[in-house]
Amino acid sequence: METEFTVLHEEHVSLKALMAPFAGWDMPIHYGSILDETRHTRSAVSVFDITHMGEFIVKEQPGSLSFDSAITTPVLAIKKGRCRYGFLLNEQGGILDDLIVYRIADDEWMVVVNASNVKRDFETIQGRLGSGAAIENISSRIVKLDVQGPKSMAVMKQIAGPGIARLPYYGFDFFEFMGGKHIISRTGYTGELGFEVYVDPETGLRLWKELLKHPDVRPAGLGARDILRLEMGFPLYGSEFNEKTTPVEGGMERFLDMNKSFSGKEPIVARQKTGVKRSLIGFIADGRRSPRHENRILAGGAEAGFVTSGVFSPHLNCGIGMGYIDTAHAIEGTGIAIDTGKGEISAKIAPVPFIKQTSIKYTEA
Amino acid sequence: MEINVIEGYLYTREHEWASVEGNKAKIGITDYAQQKLGDITYVEPPQVGKAVKQAEFLTGIESVKAASDIYSPLSGTITANNPRLDDEPELVNKSCYEKGWIAEIEVSDPAEMKNLMDAKSYKAFAAGLE
Numbered sequence: 001m002e003t004e005f006t007v008l009h010e011e012h013v014s015l016k017a018l019m020a021p022f023a024g025w026d027m028p029i030h031y032g033s034i035l036d037e038t039r040h041t042r043s044a045v046s047v048f049d050i051t052h053m054g055e056f057i058v059k060e061q062p063g064s065l066s067f068d069s070a071i072t073t074p075v076l077a078i079k080k081g082r083c084r085y086g087f088l089l090n091e092q093g094g095i096l097d098d099l100i101v102y103r104i105a106d107d108e109w110m111v112v113v114n115a116s117n118v119k120r121d122f123e124t125i126q127g128r129l130g131s132g133a134a135i136e137n138i139s140s141r142i143v144k145l146d147v148q149g150p151k152s153m154a155v156m157k158q159i160a161g162p163g164i165a166r167l168p169y170y171g172f173d174f175f176e177f178m179g180g181k182h183i184i185s186r187t188g189y190t191g192e193l194g195f196e197v198y199v200d201p202e203t204g205l206r207l208w209k210e211l212l213k214h215p216d217v218r219p220a221g222l223g224a225r226d227i228l229r230l231e232m233g234f235p236l237y238g239s240e241f242n243e244k245t246t247p248v249e250g251g252m253e254r255f256l257d258m259n260k261s262f263s264g265k266e267p268i269v270a271r272q273k274t275g276v277k278r279s280l281i282g283f284i285a286d287g288r289r290s291p292r293h294e295n296r297i298l299a300g301g302a303e304a305g306f307v308t309s310g311v312f313s314p315h316l317n318c319g320i321g322m323g324y325i326d327t328a329h330a331i332e333g334t335g336i337a338i339d340t341g342k343g344e345i346s347a348k349i350a351p352v353p354f355i356k357q358t359s360i361k362y363t364e365a
Numbered sequence: 366m367e368i369n370v371i372e373g374y375l376y377t378r379e380h381e382w383a384s385v386e387g388n389k390a391k392i393g394i395t396d397y398a399q400q401k402l403g404d405i406t407y408v409e410p411p412q413v414g415k416a417v418k419q420a421e422f423l424t425g426i427e428s429v430k431a432a433s434d435i436y437s438p439l440s441g442t443i444t445a446n447n448p449r450l451d452d453e454p455e456l457v458n459k460s461c462y463e464k465g466w467i468a469e470i471e472v473s474d475p476a477e478m479k480n481l482m483d484a485k486s487y488k489a490f491a492a493g494l495e
Contacts, residue, residue: 034429035404035455223403223429288407288454290427312406312429342425342432 006051007201023115025052034223035314045149046220047211054118054139056111066130074257078103083170089264094243097121114237143204148194150359151216165364178203191232193359227311233282233352239309250280279330282352285319289345296339299329368491369396371462376487383438393466397491402428405457408450411468415443419477441470
């Protein structure tokens with residue numbers, strides 16, 4: 001498959017970004033220092049080029065229910081102007097992707113999915129839709145910029161006007177700026193007050209440059225994004241989730257609407273009855289050493305699971321991570337060891353988010 | 366990528382440096398290494414009193430990207446480590462040739478210095494890797 005480039009590629013290169021392949025795209029990992037970018041996001045504002053993610057538009061006539069049963073999210077219960085997190089499951093209840101659904105109108109939704117899964121997600125959802133429904137992949141026409149950090153409200157007011165302050169957490173609207181009407185949602189993957197902005201490529205390039213003129217705004221790459229999401233205990237598809245994992249093991253049952261039907265529901269109900277053998281946990285290391293993806297987790301000296309993600313947290317000044325562990329050991333406060341292959345890191349199972357005081361729920365009441 | 370080197374230091378192909386004075390050598394990683402590793406988050410304190418051999422494992426270092434090994438440029442016995450790195454491993458990024466030194470050894474075989482590169486050769490070697 002040919003590598004894809006976002007419309008901002010030359011901007012990243014001119015900012016001396018370290019570029020690397022990610023889900024078929026050449027993406028910025030950092031612009032100098034992953035840790036500085038991570039800290040800047042929690043103290044000011046960062047802008048991330050997240051164009052690689054996919055967007056679909058689904059339309060279905062009221063009264064028809066095929067989209068509602070295609071994914072775990074209750075799409076008919078979402079109010080207009082609100083977003084909701086959920087899952088696309090296979091028929092065995094395994095996770096094909098995690099996604100966010102935006103209710104645009106009574107009969108229209110936008111679905112935002114992970115870059116690596118765009119094609120499969122599209123085909124799966126399309127295959128589940130009835131004759132009264134249609135899905136369109138608009139990914140190639142969308143540039144997505146995430147503006148994240150405690151000072152992002154002031155920055156976005158300058159771009160989109162004061163009305164943006166009315167957006168509730170997980171709300172969105174169309175805002176008129178730079179000669180067009182564009183979706184901005186009060187969402188993100190950092191745990192801070194923040195916005196996700198969906199624009200056409202031409203506007204995307206202008207918006208990127210405009211944002212970077214602001215003295216509080218700096219660019220941040222996927223390296224910082226990974227630390228930020230892990231500090232919040234947000235799972236990442238491909239690390240915490242894959243086709244072999246169900247939302248039950250992932251502790252994600254609150255994102256399943258068990259009052260409606262959805263593909264993969266029956267195996268989920270069965271798993272809930274029997275219980276699961278392994279569970280997703282968060283853990284905090286005793287020192288600065290970082291657990292790494294696929295390190296073994298030991299409990300009581302015996303192998304009990306594996307690490308799905310691990311990083312050094314610059315806000316806690318220690319290693320943090322997530323992983324699957326035998327359910328019997330999945331108790332907060334339990335001491336575990338991470339076998340790095342070059343020695344062991346001692347750690348403790350801890351509740352997520354690891355960082356509790358952030359600007360995420362900020363309101364201008 | 367711009368690579369800084371220090372005249373008078375000796376260098377390995379694994380991107381460590383040694384600064385030899387008398388029978389002691391201070392050891393660290395080069396500017397090339399710190400740039401490639403990215404933000405350093407942990408340096409395992411080299412164990413004082415331990416014997417090390419040229420080109421063999423000295424200690425471990427971790428960055429936001431990976432955990433790596435540091436090899437000793439010369440054989441000898443570790444006489445000191447840098448206590449500031451416990452809380453400020455980022456000194457390896459900020460000052461890899463001075464404040465970010467990693468170990469000091471008592472050199473057991475000065476003849477091994479001929480196996481190391483001088484600043485000019487190392488700079489050409491590292492530039493060739495780009």
